Amino acid sequence: MSKSIEDLKKISSQVRRDILRMVHNIQSGHPGGSLGCTDLLVSLFFNIMKRKEKFDMNGKDEDIFFLSNGHISPVFYSVLSRSGYFEINELNTFRELNSRLQGHPATHEGLPGIRIASGSLGQGLSVSIGSALTKKLNNDKSLVYVLMGDGELQEGQIWEAAMFASHNKINNLIGIIDYNGQQIDGPVDKINSLLNLEEKFKSFGWNTFLCDGHNFENLLKTFDDAKKRLKDNKPVVVIMKTIMGKGVDFMENSHKWHGIAPDDDQLKKALSQLDETLGDY
Amino acid sequence: MERREYNFTEKKDTRSGFGDGLYEVGSKNKDIVALCADLTGSLKMGKFKEDFPERFVQVGIAEANMMGIAAGLTIGGKIPFTGTFANFSTGRVYDQIRQSIAYSGKNVKICASHAGLTLGEDGATHQILEDIGMMKMLPGMTVINPCDYNQTKNATIAIAEHIGPVYLRFGRPKWPIFTEDNEPFIIGKAKKFVEGNDVTIFATGHMVWQALEAEKILYQKGVSAEIINIHTIKPIDKEAILRSISKTGCAISCEEHNILGGLGESISRILIENNPIPFKVLGVNDSFGESGKPIDLLSKYGLDPKNICKFALDVIKRK
Numbered sequence: 275m276s277k278s279i280e281d282l283k284k285i286s287s288q289v290r291r292d293i294l295r296m297v298h299n300i301q302s303g304h305p306g307g308s309l310g311c312t313d314l315l316v317s318l319f320f321n322i323m324k325r326k327e328k329f330d331m332n333g334k335d336e337d338i339f340f341l342s343n344g345h346i347s348p349v350f351y352s353v354l355s356r357s358g359y360f361e362i363n364e365l366n367t368f369r370e371l372n373s374r375l376q377g378h379p380a381t382h383e384g385l386p387g388i389r390i391a392s393g394s395l396g397q398g399l400s401v402s403i404g405s406a407l408t409k410k411l412n413n414d415k416s417l418v419y420v421l422m423g424d425g426e427l428q429e430g431q432i433w434e435a436a437m438f439a440s441h442n443k444i445n446n447l448i449g450i451i452d453y454n455g456q457q458i459d460g461p462v463d464k465i466n467s468l469l470n471l472e473e474k475f476k477s478f479g480w481n482t483f484l485c486d487g488h489n490f491e492n493l494l495k496t497f498d499d500a501k502k503r504l505k506d507n508k509p510v511v512v513i514m515k516t517i518m519g520k521g522v523d524f525m526e527n528s529h530k531w532h533g534i535a536p537d538d539d540q541l542k543k544a545l546s547q548l549d550e551t552l553g554d555y
Numbered sequence: 556m557e558r559r560e561y562n563f564t565e566k567k568d569t570r571s572g573f574g575d576g577l578y579e580v581g582s583k584n585k586d587i588v589a590l591c592a593d594l595t596g597s598l599k600m601g602k603f604k605e606d607f608p609e610r611f612v613q614v615g616i617a618e619a620n621m622m623g624i625a626a627g628l629t630i631g632g633k634i635p636f637t638g639t640f641a642n643f644s645t646g647r648v649y650d651q652i653r654q655s656i657a658y659s660g661k662n663v664k665i666c667a668s669h670a671g672l673t674l675g676e677d678g679a680t681h682q683i684l685e686d687i688g689m690m691k692m693l694p695g696m697t698v699i700n701p702c703d704y705n706q707t708k709n710a711t712i713a714i715a716e717h718i719g720p721v722y723l724r725f726g727r728p729k730w731p732i733f734t735e736d737n738e739p740f741i742i743g744k745a746k747k748f749v750e751g752n753d754v755t756i757f758a759t760g761h762m763v764w765q766a767l768e769a770e771k772i773l774y775q776k777g778v779s780a781e782i783i784n785i786h787t788i789k790p791i792d793k794e795a796i797l798r799s800i801s802k803t804g805c806a807i808s809c810e811e812h813n814i815l816g817g818l819g820e821s822i823s824r825i826l827i828e829n830n831p832i833p834f835k836v837l838g839v840n841d842s843f844g845e846s847g848k849p850i851d852l853l854s855k856y857g858l859d860p861k862n863i864c865k866f867a868l869d870v871i872k873r874k
Contacts, residue, residue, distance in 0.1 A: 332632055404623065
């Protein structure tokens, strides 16, 4: 059942609290990109995707999501648990020894909701294409979503996959770019610029959409339109403008929070900016 | 088991064994999907492509993408077989195999042709001699290197039934056929070709035929060699290895691969931990290959019957 915009906002606030508390607890992990993709993942899992309640690796007749930029595992884990795939208390084990919540997402420990390991960048688009091909072979009309980072687009495999997807008319796949303009060493434009990203995808034969990754109305409308455009027999990419560190004023727009954990005072300050709407784990 | 001398009436490339095996198993099992990176002819996948176009994926010259697509195809129950040269099936895409296939536990069959020196004239850029090592180091990966056309065909059929990632290595040149047409391939079970008492020769891939030729020479010299085909390098048949050497008391291994990281190393570990008899590893001695005729290359790099005999006689002396 879809959630109202108000509900989505509440869930996002809670997910952001989860992210900060998880990363703070273990003093390790990637809060910046996680906070930036929170509104997207909440929208996908609570509203956009048609998914079954119980996790099944094969994901037949349900929409499937792949996280290619696996380092934003905190937001993935929080949204998976808040979606009911596993107990929220397990978030407390993030990056601990013997945890199913590995530093980067993995299938190895059997955490429900994860269908592929990711972390080494650039591989998720190819995997999602394979999954989309299987859906076609199985006459399964549901869709495949894959999220990639913008810095990740510097990996060559992404463009191998982008070329393949349009050539083979993969019209059951929606790619999403977390377009926050930041990577570990600094702004993407200074490290290795993507130049005109929308034109790049267009020239690779994709239909493109731009959206504001923090405006729920805009997010929902964009994905609604994106799904409709799949009838063009082309893959679709949503280039989603986001703010790294969104929701915590001192983390916003800085690559410094890509992979740094907040200390006790910073956590306190950050949590004071985010309402506890669903109860902390 | 009486001594049997192996001869052949026909030569065929092992890659054709793969192509024919893929076609046969693909005809029966509709979940099998074949992927190729612009080498359909070289991999002998043409018949599969022609008869099952909906289950054939041409990825173009983009092997990393092929491995990722293969991993994704398993989600929903397909059994992907990727086909390209061994070099591009392993070294070029190691991280993709490691993360998206091996660590993710995906049921992908990585089928790799033109392995080793016998690729021939194309030279060292294409003659991978490190692939077995790379693949056997990946947790959960099964590594198979069959010895002739029939065994490659039967192995291709067998791996479709096995759940889990598999690396299947085969080659380019026409090579003697000396195994049975319909002999079931049992993953992980070594095959004894000749019973012997004085020395064991463990061989894999094309080197099994070279070992059988060496056995004939040794027999003429009054040396009784046991020839064992280790077609599955991982999981290796430890029991068969230890059983044989407890009788012969010395052994050598032969492979068309770098001595670092290959079959010989796997056997060495078993011997040193269980029964450290005299043992020598025959393979390419930590070097790249070069252009040349396959048979000339094997001779230059010591992978011929003559050198196998020398290695065998050396270890017998050390008993």
